Amino acid sequence: MGYVPRIVDEHLARLLSGLPAVAIDGPKAVGKTATASRLAATTIALDIPSEVELLEADPRRLERLAAPILLDEWQRYPPVWDRVRRLVDADASPGRFLLAGSASPSAAIHSGAGRIVRLRMRPMSLAERTMASSAVSLASLFEGDRPTVGGHSTVGLGDYAEEIVTSGFPGIRSLDPDYRLDSLDGYLDALVEHDFAELGHVVRRPAALRAWLTAFAAATSTTASYNTVLDAATPGQSDKPAKTTTIAYRDTLARLWVLDELDAWPGPHTDIAGLTGSPKHHLADPALAARLLHVGAGALVDTPWPGKVRPREGTLLGALFESLVTLSVRVYAEQNRATVSHLRTRGGEHEIDLIVQRDDGRIVALEVKIARAATDRDVRHLAWLRGRLGDRLADCAVVTAGEVAYRRPDGIAVIPAALLGP
Numbered sequence: 001m002g003y004v005p006r007i008v009d010e011h012l013a014r015l016l017s018g019l020p021a022v023a024i025d026g027p028k029a030v031g032k033t034a035t036a037s038r039l040a041a042t043t044i045a046l047d048i049p050s051e052v053e054l055l056e057a058d059p060r061r062l063e064r065l066a067a068p069i070l071l072d073e074w075q076r077y078p079p080v081w082d083r084v085r086r087l088v089d090a091d092a093s094p095g096r097f098l099l100a101g102s103a104s105p106s107a108a109i110h111s112g113a114g115r116i117v118r119l120r121m122r123p124m125s126l127a128e129r130t131m132a133s134s135a136v137s138l139a140s141l142f143e144g145d146r147p148t149v150g151g152h153s154t155v156g157l158g159d160y161a162e163e164i165v166t167s168g169f170p171g172i173r174s175l176d177p178d179y180r181l182d183s184l185d186g187y188l189d190a191l192v193e194h195d196f197a198e199l200g201h202v203v204r205r206p207a208a209l210r211a212w213l214t215a216f217a218a219a220t221s222t223t224a225s226y227n228t229v230l231d232a233a234t235p236g237q238s239d240k241p242a243k244t245t246t247i248a249y250r251d252t253l254a255r256l257w258v259l260d261e262l263d264a265w266p267g268p269h270t271d272i273a274g275l276t277g278s279p280k281h282h283l284a285d286p287a288l289a290a291r292l293l294h295v296g297a298g299a300l301v302d303t304p305w306p307g308k309v310r311p312r313e314g315t316l317l318g319a320l321f322e323s324l325v326t327l328s329v330r331v332y333a334e335q336n337r338a339t340v341s342h343l344r345t346r347g348g349e350h351e352i353d354l355i356v357q358r359d360d361g362r363i364v365a366l367e368v369k370i371a372r373a374a375t376d377r378d379v380r381h382l383a384w385l386r387g388r389l390g391d392r393l394a395d396c397a398v399v400t401a402g403e404v405a406y407r408r409p410d411g412i413a414v415i416p417a418a419l420l421g422p
Contacts, residue, residue: 004170006035006128007331007422008121013039016068019117020088021097023074025104026121027257027284028195029169029187032100033072035121040070040098046080047073055080062087062097070098075105081116088115103199104255122260123168123285125328127421131155131163134421136405138332138356141364141395141413149397151405155418157317157370160401161297164320167287168327184291188213191258201252208233208241210292212249216259216281217289221319221326221353223264223278223344226250260284262326265341265355268363272388274346286323315370322353322368325399325417329354329366332422338364343385350381363389365396372402374414382412 015022016039024032037043042065044051055061055077062069062083074080084097092115099116127134135151167173172183192210196203203209215233226246234240253259261279283289290300293316300317326340333340337359343352354366365385369378382396397413405415 003034003038004124004128006031006121007125007335008119009035009038011335012036012119015117015119016095016098018094020092020094021084021099021116023099023101023116023118024121025101025118025257027123028102028190029171030102030121030123030257030284031170032102032121033070034170036070036072036098036100040068041066042068043070043072045072046077052077055083059083067096068098069096070100072100073102074099075101075103078105081105085115102257103195105199120257120334122327122331124170124173125168125331126163126324126418127328127332129163129168129173131159132416132418135419136413136415137421138329138338138364139336139422141397142336142338142358142362144362144391144394146395146407146411146413149405149407149413149415151416151419153403153405153416153418155401155416156403157401158297158301160321160324160417161300161317164286164300164317164324165290165295165297168285169287172287181291184287188288188291191253191256195256196252199252199255201248205241208245209249212241212246213253214292217283217292218316219281220286220289221280221282221322223276223280225278229281258284258288260327260330263341265343265357267343268361268389268392276344276346278344280326280342282323282326284327286320286327289320289323318370321370321401321417325366325368326354328417328420329356329399332420335422350384352381352385361392362394363392364394367396367398368417369398370401372400374398374400374408374412379408379410379412383410 012022024036026032046052071080132153132155136149140147172180175183192203192206211233215229218232219229230240230246250259260282262282263279264275264277267275330340333356338356341355343355352365353368356364365382367378367382378398386393386396397415399415399417399420402416405419407413
């Protein structure tokens with residue numbers, strides 16, 4: 001299988017054309033090496049001991065090699081970060097270094113502020129999976145003139161269920177379905193049995209960690225408290241893991257870029273009172289959540305809640321569809337210099353799944369619904385926010401599993417997930 005173009009390609013090339021060093025962060029298997037290698041003149045794989053030995057024996061080697069130099073899995077040899085930082089201090093010419101890492105190292109390092117720019121790489125979005133041509137761009141929604149929305153998608157509910165379980169990791173999604181399951185199982189096994197230890201975290205009860213991960217997967221797209229997640233992981237058990245243990249789980253999984261929680265929107269400088277600060281729970285790839293819960297595409301479509309762990313209301317397909325859309329919108333937002341968060345008032349009176357805010361303060365609000373069309377009930381929170389923000393809300397839309405993109409009479413757009421792009 002050849003290289004599948006990624007939305008981050010253009011962004012990375014632009015950064016490297018004007019900056020001396022760029023670090024690409026993301027979970028294992030997300031495609032960092034393949035993407036960075038296309039721009040690199042030299043690659044040093046720091047998960048190979050002999051390469052580390054060469055750098056230790058010859059500290060000035062990086063000054064002689066052809067640039068851009070890709071330092072792959074740099075977290076395996078953290079001193080190279082400070083070495084790059086010092087070389088950039090001495091010569092800040094653009095396009096000198098690429099660093100790709102699948103974990104934040106345990107050793108203390110300088111932030112790299114002002115020398116090394118960090119770029120987050122996530123699994124493949126729906127637009128990158130070429131399910132359909134992107135008929136509606138996030139960039140156009142930011143323009144604020146409510147552009148005409150149109151387009152037709154042949155992607156149905158079953159197709160979205162298949163995409164959830166197929167994975168956005170390029171190497172995994174290219175496998176035959178049976179082998180794909182084996183690969184996802186191997187990914188999770190390595191996470192529990194190897195990756196934690198690599199970061200210096202000894203897991204004394206691997207089964208407890210896997211149970212917590214499974215409960216976290218079942219809490220996808222919710223703001224369930226961590227106590228709720230823990231209770232779901234250990235029903236009826238009196239010897240639950242200590243809070244410090246579960247905090248360590250979360251911290252290590254975040255360092256491995258496997259947890260990708262969606263922060264709560266802090267709000268504008270206006271009086272939108274009572275916004276919650278709780279994040280929404282997401283794993284890096286919805287396929288990991290589906291695999292932890294042992295559900296395939298057929299079970300997602302046919303059964304409201306497969307399995308025993310259930311810390312939320314609604315359907316599992318709806319939760320994982322929202323997670324897939326959230327992943328995709330985050331990829332698109334990075335291209336638009338925008339951040340993504342969610343809005344929820346403390347009493348739950350108002351909730352909006354995705355608040356996309358650009359550097360210039362313009363906002364696009366998105367609700368995610370598994371339905372084919374959007375009812376008045378589906379848009380009520382968007383209408384409420386529009387009333388509060390006025391012109392600061394550039395546009396708002398409901399992202400659906402339907403076939404047709406259109407604008408409702410109230411001006412709110414309805415966009416099938418497969419038709420939305422950067």
